[in-house]
Amino acid sequence: xxxxxxxxxxxxxxxxxxxxxxxxxxxxxxxxxxxxxxxxxxxxxxxxxxxxxxxxxxxxxxxxxxxxxxxxxxxxxxxxxxxxxxxxxxxxxxxxxxxxxxxxxxxxxxxxxxxxxxxxxxxxxxxxxxxxxxxxxxxxxxxxxxxxxxxxxxxxxxxxxxxxxxxxxxxxxxxxxxxxxxxxxxxxxxxxxxxxxxxxxxxxxxxxxxxxxxxxxxxxxxxxxxxxxxxxxxxxxxxxxxxxxxxxxxxxxxxxxxxxxxxxxxxxxxxxxxxxxxxxxxxxxxxxxxxxxxxxxxxxxxxxxxxxxxxxxxxxxxxxxxxxxxxxxxxxxxxxxxxxxxxxxxxxxxxxxxxxxxxxxxxxxxxxxx
Ligand code: NAD
Numbered sequence: 001x002x003x004x005x006x007x008x009x010x011x012x013x014x015x016x017x018x019x020x021x022x023x024x025x026x027x028x029x030x031x032x033x034x035x036x037x038x039x040x041x042x043x044x045x046x047x048x049x050x051x052x053x054x055x056x057x058x059x060x061x062x063x064x065x066x067x068x069x070x071x072x073x074x075x076x077x078x079x080x081x082x083x084x085x086x087x088x089x090x091x092x093x094x095x096x097x098x099x100x101x102x103x104x105x106x107x108x109x110x111x112x113x114x115x116x117x118x119x120x121x122x123x124x125x126x127x128x129x130x131x132x133x134x135x136x137x138x139x140x141x142x143x144x145x146x147x148x149x150x151x152x153x154x155x156x157x158x159x160x161x162x163x164x165x166x167x168x169x170x171x172x173x174x175x176x177x178x179x180x181x182x183x184x185x186x187x188x189x190x191x192x193x194x195x196x197x198x199x200x201x202x203x204x205x206x207x208x209x210x211x212x213x214x215x216x217x218x219x220x221x222x223x224x225x226x227x228x229x230x231x232x233x234x235x236x237x238x239x240x241x242x243x244x245x246x247x248x249x250x251x252x253x254x255x256x257x258x259x260x261x262x263x264x265x266x267x268x269x270x271x272x273x274x275x276x277x278x279x280x281x282x283x284x285x286x287x288x289x290x291x292x293x294x295x296x297x298x299x300x301x302x303x304x305x306x307x308x309x310x311x312x313x314x315x316x317x318x319x320x321x322x323x324x325x326x327x328x329x330x331x332x333x334x335x336x337x338x339x340x341x342x343x344x345x346x347x348x349x350x351x352x353x354x355x356x357x358x359x360x361x362x363x364x365x366x367x368x369x370x
Contacts, residue, residue, distance in 0.1 A: 002040055004253075005089040007074050007122065008096030009045035010053035012208040013146070013200075013242055017095065018045055018058065020246035022066055044068045044087050046080070048114075052099065054351045057207045075118040080125035091142040091253055092126055094119065097177065100211055101150070102362025104173035105306060111176040119145070119180035123187045123195075130193055143195045144253055145184040149238070149263070150174035151199065154309035161199075162315045163261045170307045185261075194258035198249065201265045201314050204333065205242035206340040210352055211361065214334075217276050218341045219348060221283040224292035231304030233273030236311040240266030241328035248324050255322050262322075265314025268330045273299075278331070282338045305362050 004021070008014040021043055024035040047053045049071050061067050068087070072079045074096045084092075096118065098104065098111045123143070130141050152161040153168030169175040181197055188195040204214045220227050248264045256262060270278075280295035292298065316324075341348065 003042040003044070003087055003089040004091045004093060005044045005046060005083060005087065006093045006095060007046045008053065008094070009043070010047040010049060010055060010057055010069075011095060011099070012052070012057075012205075012212075013203055013245060014045075014047070014053075014095040015057035015207050016205060016242045017093070017246045017249060018043060018061055018067065020243065021250065022061065022064060025247070026243060039066075042066050042068070042087070044070065044083055044089060046070050046072050046074065046083060047096065048073045050098070051354055052209045054209075056347055056350050073114075073118065074122045075113065077121045077125050080122055081128060084125060084129035090137070090140055091144065092122070093144045093146065093249065093253070094122055095146050096122075097146075097180075099173070100209075100361070101171045101173045102211070102305065104171055104176070105362040108172035108176070111172055112179075115173075115176035116179040116183070120183050123183055123193065127187060127191055127193050131191075139194075141194055142253055142256075142258065143184070143187075143193055144249065144256075145181065145195060145197045146249070147181050147197050147199050148174065148177050149199050149201045149265070149312045149314050150309065151178040151181060152312075155311040155313060157311070160265075160313040160315040161263065163199075163263055163318060170309055188259045196252055196256045196258060197261040198252055199261065199263045199314065200245050200248075201238035201240045201312060203240050203242045203245055205337055206344070207347070208242075210348060213272065213275070214279070214337060215341060215348075217279045218283065218338050221280060221295040221298065222287065222290070222342065224290065224298065226300040227276055227280070227295070227298045228300055228302040229273055229276055230302060231308060233271065233276070233301065234310075235272050235308060236269050236313070237272065237275075238265045238313045239268045239270055239275070239330055239333075240264065240326060241330075241333040244326040244328050247327075248319055251319075251322050251324050260318070262318050263314040263316050264319055264324075265316045266326050266330070267314075267316065268326070269311075269313050270330070275334075278334060279338060282335050286335075286338060286342065303363065
Protein backbone atom coordinates (compact mmCIF):
# COMPACT_ATOMS: atom_id res chain seq x y z
CA UNK A 1 0.00 0.00 0.00
CA UNK A 2 1.72 3.21 -1.11
CA UNK A 3 -1.14 5.67 -0.72
CA UNK A 4 -4.15 5.49 1.55
CA UNK A 5 -7.00 7.87 2.32
CA UNK A 6 -7.82 8.13 6.01
CA UNK A 7 -10.92 9.96 7.24
CA UNK A 8 -11.16 11.40 10.75
CA UNK A 9 -7.35 11.41 11.03
CA UNK A 10 -7.32 14.42 13.36
CA UNK A 11 -9.36 12.59 16.01
CA UNK A 12 -8.16 10.28 18.77
CA UNK A 13 -7.73 6.94 17.00
CA UNK A 14 -7.23 8.52 13.56
CA UNK A 15 -4.30 10.72 14.63
CA UNK A 16 -2.68 7.78 16.44
CA UNK A 17 -3.13 5.73 13.28
CA UNK A 18 -1.62 8.41 11.03
CA UNK A 19 1.44 8.56 13.30
CA UNK A 20 1.65 4.76 13.48
CA UNK A 21 1.26 4.31 9.72
CA UNK A 22 3.92 6.87 8.79
CA UNK A 23 6.36 6.56 11.72
CA UNK A 24 5.86 3.07 13.19
CA UNK A 25 5.12 1.98 16.75
CA UNK A 26 6.03 4.26 19.66
CA UNK A 27 8.90 1.99 20.78
CA UNK A 28 10.58 2.47 17.38
CA UNK A 29 9.85 6.22 17.45
CA UNK A 30 11.49 6.54 20.87
CA UNK A 31 14.64 4.93 19.48
CA UNK A 32 14.41 7.28 16.48
CA UNK A 33 14.88 4.26 14.22
CA UNK A 34 13.99 5.00 10.60
CA UNK A 35 11.64 2.35 9.27
CA UNK A 36 12.53 2.28 5.58
CA UNK A 37 9.46 0.17 4.78
CA UNK A 38 7.43 3.31 5.59
CA UNK A 39 9.39 5.93 3.67
CA UNK A 40 7.38 5.51 0.47
CA UNK A 41 4.02 5.68 2.18
CA UNK A 42 1.61 8.56 1.51
CA UNK A 43 -1.48 9.32 3.47
CA UNK A 44 -4.32 11.68 2.61
CA UNK A 45 -6.12 12.74 5.76
CA UNK A 46 -9.67 14.05 5.29
CA UNK A 47 -11.14 15.51 8.47
CA UNK A 48 -13.93 18.02 9.07
CA UNK A 49 -12.23 19.28 12.26
CA UNK A 50 -15.28 19.10 14.49
CA UNK A 51 -14.75 19.86 18.21
CA UNK A 52 -13.16 16.35 18.41
CA UNK A 53 -10.69 16.84 15.56
CA UNK A 54 -7.59 18.88 16.27
CA UNK A 55 -4.56 19.69 14.16
CA UNK A 56 -2.61 19.87 17.44
CA UNK A 57 -2.94 16.08 17.59
CA UNK A 58 -0.95 15.78 14.35
CA UNK A 59 1.90 18.10 15.41
CA UNK A 60 5.07 17.35 13.49
CA UNK A 61 3.15 15.24 10.95
CA UNK A 62 1.70 18.41 9.45
CA UNK A 63 5.20 19.16 8.11
CA UNK A 64 5.73 15.62 6.80
CA UNK A 65 5.61 15.56 2.97
CA UNK A 66 4.09 12.04 3.11
CA UNK A 67 1.02 13.44 4.85
CA UNK A 68 -1.58 15.55 3.02
CA UNK A 69 -4.20 17.07 5.31
CA UNK A 70 -7.52 18.20 3.81
CA UNK A 71 -10.26 19.82 5.87
CA UNK A 72 -13.59 18.51 4.60
CA UNK A 73 -16.65 16.40 5.21
CA UNK A 74 -17.01 12.71 4.31
CA UNK A 75 -20.57 13.57 3.30
CA UNK A 76 -19.21 15.86 0.56
CA UNK A 77 -19.27 13.30 -2.27
CA UNK A 78 -17.72 15.52 -4.99
CA UNK A 79 -14.81 16.49 -2.70
CA UNK A 80 -14.15 12.85 -1.77
CA UNK A 81 -14.27 11.76 -5.42
CA UNK A 82 -11.91 14.56 -6.41
CA UNK A 83 -9.43 13.48 -3.71
CA UNK A 84 -9.65 9.86 -4.79
CA UNK A 85 -9.09 10.71 -8.44
CA UNK A 86 -6.22 13.07 -7.70
CA UNK A 87 -4.31 10.88 -5.22
CA UNK A 88 -5.39 7.39 -6.41
CA UNK A 89 -5.19 5.61 -3.03
CA UNK A 90 -5.18 1.83 -2.72
CA UNK A 91 -7.36 1.92 0.38
CA UNK A 92 -9.73 4.05 2.42
CA UNK A 93 -9.89 3.76 6.20
CA UNK A 94 -13.00 5.40 7.58
CA UNK A 95 -12.44 6.60 11.14
CA UNK A 96 -14.58 9.74 10.77
CA UNK A 97 -17.56 9.72 13.08
CA UNK A 98 -19.42 11.47 15.81
CA UNK A 99 -18.19 9.22 18.60
CA UNK A 100 -19.44 10.28 22.03
CA UNK A 101 -22.47 8.38 23.37
CA UNK A 102 -23.51 11.20 25.75
CA UNK A 103 -23.58 13.72 22.90
CA UNK A 104 -25.70 11.31 20.85
CA UNK A 105 -28.30 11.36 23.64
CA UNK A 106 -28.40 15.16 23.68
CA UNK A 107 -28.32 15.58 19.89
CA UNK A 108 -28.66 12.48 17.69
CA UNK A 109 -29.07 14.36 14.37
CA UNK A 110 -25.33 14.99 13.89
CA UNK A 111 -24.73 11.28 14.44
CA UNK A 112 -27.16 10.33 11.69
CA UNK A 113 -25.62 12.94 9.40
CA UNK A 114 -21.99 11.79 9.74
CA UNK A 115 -22.21 8.14 10.76
CA UNK A 116 -25.03 7.18 8.39
CA UNK A 117 -25.32 9.77 5.59
CA UNK A 118 -21.57 10.52 5.63
CA UNK A 119 -20.65 6.83 5.50
CA UNK A 120 -23.11 6.32 2.65
CA UNK A 121 -21.68 9.26 0.64
CA UNK A 122 -18.14 8.01 1.25
CA UNK A 123 -19.11 4.53 0.05
CA UNK A 124 -20.73 6.00 -3.05
CA UNK A 125 -17.61 8.01 -3.93
CA UNK A 126 -15.44 4.96 -3.23
CA UNK A 127 -17.61 2.80 -5.48
CA UNK A 128 -17.41 5.26 -8.35
CA UNK A 129 -13.62 5.55 -8.06
CA UNK A 130 -13.11 1.81 -7.55
CA UNK A 131 -15.32 0.86 -10.54
CA UNK A 132 -13.05 2.91 -12.81
CA UNK A 133 -9.83 1.18 -11.69
CA UNK A 134 -8.08 -1.45 -13.82
CA UNK A 135 -9.02 -5.02 -12.72
CA UNK A 136 -5.77 -5.71 -10.83
CA UNK A 137 -6.10 -2.48 -8.80
CA UNK A 138 -9.79 -3.15 -8.16
CA UNK A 139 -8.81 -6.49 -6.67
CA UNK A 140 -6.23 -4.94 -4.32
CA UNK A 141 -8.40 -2.02 -3.21
CA UNK A 142 -9.79 -2.06 0.36
CA UNK A 143 -12.42 -0.01 2.19
CA UNK A 144 -11.88 -0.48 5.93
CA UNK A 145 -14.85 0.71 7.95
CA UNK A 146 -14.01 1.28 11.61
CA UNK A 147 -16.93 0.29 13.81
CA UNK A 148 -17.43 -0.45 17.48
CA UNK A 149 -18.44 -3.26 19.83
CA UNK A 150 -21.38 -1.06 20.90
CA UNK A 151 -23.43 -2.15 17.85
CA UNK A 152 -23.89 -5.56 19.54
CA UNK A 153 -25.72 -4.09 22.54
CA UNK A 154 -25.09 -5.17 26.13
CA UNK A 155 -23.90 -8.43 27.71
CA UNK A 156 -24.90 -10.10 30.97
CA UNK A 157 -22.20 -11.31 33.34
CA UNK A 158 -21.13 -14.16 31.03
CA UNK A 159 -20.12 -14.58 27.37
CA UNK A 160 -18.59 -12.40 24.69
CA UNK A 161 -19.63 -10.76 21.43
CA UNK A 162 -18.68 -12.73 18.32
CA UNK A 163 -18.65 -11.46 14.73
CA UNK A 164 -21.93 -13.31 14.21
CA UNK A 165 -23.67 -11.79 17.26
CA UNK A 166 -26.84 -10.02 16.03
CA UNK A 167 -26.80 -6.23 16.19
CA UNK A 168 -28.78 -4.69 19.09
CA UNK A 169 -27.61 -1.07 19.41
CA UNK A 170 -28.96 0.74 22.48
CA UNK A 171 -27.73 4.34 22.15
CA UNK A 172 -28.27 6.74 19.23
CA UNK A 173 -24.47 6.57 18.71
CA UNK A 174 -24.50 2.78 18.47
CA UNK A 175 -27.59 2.84 16.23
CA UNK A 176 -25.93 5.29 13.83
CA UNK A 177 -22.75 3.19 13.71
CA UNK A 178 -24.86 0.06 13.10
CA UNK A 179 -26.66 1.76 10.20
CA UNK A 180 -23.32 2.82 8.66
CA UNK A 181 -22.06 -0.77 9.05
CA UNK A 182 -25.11 -2.12 7.23
CA UNK A 183 -24.46 0.19 4.28
CA UNK A 184 -20.80 -0.85 4.22
CA UNK A 185 -21.76 -4.52 4.23
CA UNK A 186 -24.38 -3.96 1.52
CA UNK A 187 -21.78 -2.31 -0.75
CA UNK A 188 -19.72 -5.52 -0.56
CA UNK A 189 -22.71 -7.82 -1.11
CA UNK A 190 -24.34 -5.76 -3.85
CA UNK A 191 -21.47 -4.09 -5.72
CA UNK A 192 -18.46 -6.18 -4.65
CA UNK A 193 -16.69 -3.13 -3.17
CA UNK A 194 -13.96 -4.81 -1.03
CA UNK A 195 -15.22 -3.68 2.35
CA UNK A 196 -13.91 -4.95 5.69
CA UNK A 197 -15.59 -3.92 8.95
CA UNK A 198 -13.76 -3.89 12.28
CA UNK A 199 -15.39 -3.75 15.72
CA UNK A 200 -13.03 -2.49 18.38
CA UNK A 201 -13.60 -2.28 22.11
CA UNK A 202 -12.98 0.83 24.25
CA UNK A 203 -9.71 2.49 23.24
CA UNK A 204 -7.43 4.45 25.55
CA UNK A 205 -4.13 6.24 25.09
CA UNK A 206 -2.74 9.66 24.13
CA UNK A 207 -4.68 12.36 22.22
CA UNK A 208 -8.15 11.30 23.42
CA UNK A 209 -10.53 14.24 23.73
CA UNK A 210 -11.13 14.94 27.46
CA UNK A 211 -14.87 14.18 27.37
CA UNK A 212 -14.17 10.41 27.42
CA UNK A 213 -13.85 8.49 30.71
CA UNK A 214 -10.09 8.13 31.03
CA UNK A 215 -8.86 11.63 30.15
CA UNK A 216 -11.77 13.21 32.02
CA UNK A 217 -10.86 11.34 35.19
CA UNK A 218 -7.13 11.97 34.81
CA UNK A 219 -7.59 15.71 34.33
CA UNK A 220 -10.14 16.06 37.11
CA UNK A 221 -7.75 14.18 39.44
CA UNK A 222 -4.95 16.57 38.54
CA UNK A 223 -7.19 19.58 39.17
CA UNK A 224 -8.92 18.30 42.33
CA UNK A 225 -12.36 18.27 40.68
CA UNK A 226 -15.09 15.68 41.36
CA UNK A 227 -14.76 12.38 39.48
CA UNK A 228 -18.30 11.71 38.19
CA UNK A 229 -18.88 7.93 38.02
CA UNK A 230 -22.14 6.98 36.30
CA UNK A 231 -24.65 4.81 38.22
CA UNK A 232 -23.06 2.22 40.51
CA UNK A 233 -19.76 2.17 38.58
CA UNK A 234 -20.11 -1.57 37.93
CA UNK A 235 -20.40 -1.28 34.12
CA UNK A 236 -17.70 -3.35 32.45
CA UNK A 237 -15.66 -2.29 29.41
CA UNK A 238 -12.96 -4.21 27.52
CA UNK A 239 -9.96 -1.84 27.31
CA UNK A 240 -7.70 -1.74 24.27
CA UNK A 241 -4.63 0.48 23.94
CA UNK A 242 -4.95 2.63 20.82
CA UNK A 243 -1.56 1.47 19.52
CA UNK A 244 -2.67 -2.17 19.72
CA UNK A 245 -5.73 -1.08 17.75
CA UNK A 246 -3.56 0.63 15.10
CA UNK A 247 -1.47 -2.55 14.68
CA UNK A 248 -4.67 -4.54 14.25
CA UNK A 249 -5.98 -2.18 11.57
CA UNK A 250 -2.71 -2.36 9.64
CA UNK A 251 -2.96 -6.15 9.72
CA UNK A 252 -6.59 -6.14 8.60
CA UNK A 253 -5.64 -3.84 5.75
CA UNK A 254 -2.90 -6.16 4.50
CA UNK A 255 -4.22 -9.61 5.49
CA UNK A 256 -7.97 -9.24 6.11
CA UNK A 257 -10.53 -10.77 3.73
CA UNK A 258 -12.98 -8.51 1.88
CA UNK A 259 -16.55 -9.02 3.08
CA UNK A 260 -15.36 -10.15 6.53
CA UNK A 261 -15.77 -8.47 9.88
CA UNK A 262 -13.18 -8.61 12.67
CA UNK A 263 -13.59 -8.05 16.40
CA UNK A 264 -10.61 -6.26 17.96
CA UNK A 265 -10.79 -6.55 21.74
CA UNK A 266 -8.25 -5.83 24.45
CA UNK A 267 -9.14 -8.99 26.41
CA UNK A 268 -9.04 -6.68 29.41
CA UNK A 269 -12.39 -6.36 31.17
CA UNK A 270 -12.54 -3.82 33.96
CA UNK A 271 -15.40 -2.28 35.94
CA UNK A 272 -15.53 1.50 35.50
CA UNK A 273 -15.00 2.09 39.21
CA UNK A 274 -11.86 -0.08 39.14
CA UNK A 275 -10.47 2.00 36.28
CA UNK A 276 -11.21 5.27 38.08
CA UNK A 277 -9.63 3.99 41.30
CA UNK A 278 -6.54 2.82 39.38
CA UNK A 279 -6.20 6.31 37.85
CA UNK A 280 -6.53 7.90 41.32
CA UNK A 281 -3.75 5.70 42.69
CA UNK A 282 -1.44 6.44 39.75
CA UNK A 283 -2.00 10.21 40.07
CA UNK A 284 -1.40 10.00 43.85
CA UNK A 285 1.92 8.26 43.20
CA UNK A 286 3.07 10.47 40.30
CA UNK A 287 2.00 13.77 41.87
CA UNK A 288 2.72 13.60 45.62
CA UNK A 289 2.53 17.41 45.81
CA UNK A 290 -1.22 17.54 45.04
CA UNK A 291 -3.03 19.00 48.10
CA UNK A 292 -6.29 17.11 47.49
CA UNK A 293 -4.79 13.58 47.68
CA UNK A 294 -5.96 10.85 47.97
CA UNK A 295 -7.75 11.34 44.66
CA UNK A 296 -10.20 8.54 45.52
CA UNK A 297 -11.87 11.06 47.83
CA UNK A 298 -12.96 12.96 44.70
CA UNK A 299 -15.09 10.03 43.41
CA UNK A 300 -18.74 11.11 43.14
CA UNK A 301 -21.49 8.75 41.98
CA UNK A 302 -23.87 10.59 39.62
CA UNK A 303 -27.11 9.74 37.77
CA UNK A 304 -26.60 6.90 35.33
CA UNK A 305 -26.50 7.37 31.57
CA UNK A 306 -29.93 6.55 30.07
CA UNK A 307 -29.76 3.13 28.37
CA UNK A 308 -26.24 2.55 29.77
CA UNK A 309 -24.92 -0.80 28.45
CA UNK A 310 -23.83 -3.01 31.34
CA UNK A 311 -21.00 -5.00 29.88
CA UNK A 312 -18.98 -5.30 26.67
CA UNK A 313 -16.46 -8.05 25.92
CA UNK A 314 -15.17 -9.15 22.53
CA UNK A 315 -14.09 -12.52 21.26
CA UNK A 316 -11.13 -11.69 18.99
CA UNK A 317 -10.33 -15.23 17.78
CA UNK A 318 -10.41 -14.15 14.11
CA UNK A 319 -7.77 -11.50 14.79
CA UNK A 320 -5.69 -14.05 16.69
CA UNK A 321 -5.86 -16.27 13.60
CA UNK A 322 -4.33 -13.38 11.62
CA UNK A 323 -1.52 -13.32 14.22
CA UNK A 324 -2.67 -10.30 16.25
CA UNK A 325 -2.83 -10.15 20.04
CA UNK A 326 -2.88 -7.01 22.19
CA UNK A 327 0.65 -6.37 23.47
CA UNK A 328 0.27 -3.42 25.85
CA UNK A 329 -0.44 -4.41 29.43
CA UNK A 330 -3.30 -2.34 30.89
CA UNK A 331 -1.49 -1.26 34.08
CA UNK A 332 1.50 -0.04 32.05
CA UNK A 333 -0.65 1.50 29.29
CA UNK A 334 -2.78 3.32 31.86
CA UNK A 335 0.24 4.73 33.69
CA UNK A 336 1.80 5.84 30.38
CA UNK A 337 -1.50 7.52 29.49
CA UNK A 338 -1.60 9.38 32.82
CA UNK A 339 2.01 10.47 32.28
CA UNK A 340 1.11 11.66 28.76
CA UNK A 341 -1.73 13.87 30.03
CA UNK A 342 0.51 15.28 32.78
CA UNK A 343 3.17 16.12 30.18
CA UNK A 344 0.75 17.52 27.59
CA UNK A 345 -1.39 19.99 29.51
CA UNK A 346 -0.92 22.50 26.69
CA UNK A 347 -2.56 20.09 24.22
CA UNK A 348 -5.49 19.76 26.64
CA UNK A 349 -5.78 23.56 26.95
CA UNK A 350 -5.82 23.97 23.20
CA UNK A 351 -8.33 21.26 22.33
CA UNK A 352 -10.72 22.38 25.06
CA UNK A 353 -10.43 26.07 24.25
CA UNK A 354 -13.78 25.83 22.40
CA UNK A 355 -17.18 25.28 23.99
CA UNK A 356 -16.55 22.05 25.91
CA UNK A 357 -15.67 22.55 29.60
CA UNK A 358 -15.88 18.98 30.92
CA UNK A 359 -19.52 19.47 31.93
CA UNK A 360 -21.92 16.54 32.29
CA UNK A 361 -23.44 15.55 28.95
CA UNK A 362 -25.98 12.92 28.01
CA UNK A 363 -28.96 13.69 30.20
CA UNK A 364 -30.80 15.47 27.41
CA UNK A 365 -29.53 18.81 28.80
CA UNK A 366 -26.19 20.14 30.01
CA UNK A 367 -25.54 19.92 33.77
CA UNK A 368 -22.35 21.36 35.21
CA UNK A 369 -20.72 18.90 37.63
CA UNK A 370 -17.52 20.74 38.36
P1 NAD B 1 -13.05 11.08 17.70
O1 NAD B 1 -14.36 11.67 18.04
O2 NAD B 1 -11.89 11.31 18.61
O3 NAD B 1 -12.60 11.55 16.24
C1 NAD B 1 -13.49 11.61 15.16
C2 NAD B 1 -12.83 12.40 14.06
O4 NAD B 1 -13.72 12.42 12.94
C3 NAD B 1 -12.56 13.87 14.44
O5 NAD B 1 -11.28 14.23 14.01
C4 NAD B 1 -13.63 14.64 13.67
O6 NAD B 1 -13.22 15.96 13.31
C5 NAD B 1 -13.81 13.76 12.45
N1 NAD B 1 -15.13 13.92 11.81
C6 NAD B 1 -16.34 13.94 12.42
N2 NAD B 1 -17.30 14.11 11.50
C7 NAD B 1 -16.69 14.17 10.29
C8 NAD B 1 -17.16 14.31 8.96
N3 NAD B 1 -18.46 14.42 8.69
N4 NAD B 1 -16.26 14.33 7.96
C9 NAD B 1 -14.92 14.24 8.23
N5 NAD B 1 -14.42 14.11 9.46
C10 NAD B 1 -15.31 14.07 10.49
O7 NAD B 1 -13.32 9.51 17.53
P2 NAD B 1 -12.37 8.27 17.84
O8 NAD B 1 -12.53 7.89 19.26
O9 NAD B 1 -11.03 8.54 17.28
O10 NAD B 1 -13.09 7.15 16.97
C11 NAD B 1 -12.72 6.91 15.61
C12 NAD B 1 -13.58 5.81 15.06
O11 NAD B 1 -13.41 4.62 15.85
C13 NAD B 1 -15.07 6.13 15.10
O12 NAD B 1 -15.65 5.65 13.91
C14 NAD B 1 -15.58 5.37 16.30
O13 NAD B 1 -16.92 4.99 16.13
C15 NAD B 1 -14.67 4.16 16.30
N6 NAD B 1 -14.43 3.53 17.59
C16 NAD B 1 -13.96 4.27 18.65
C17 NAD B 1 -13.69 3.62 19.85
C18 NAD B 1 -13.14 4.39 21.03
O14 NAD B 1 -13.01 3.81 22.12
N7 NAD B 1 -12.77 5.65 20.89
C19 NAD B 1 -13.91 2.26 19.99
C20 NAD B 1 -14.39 1.54 18.89
C21 NAD B 1 -14.63 2.19 17.70
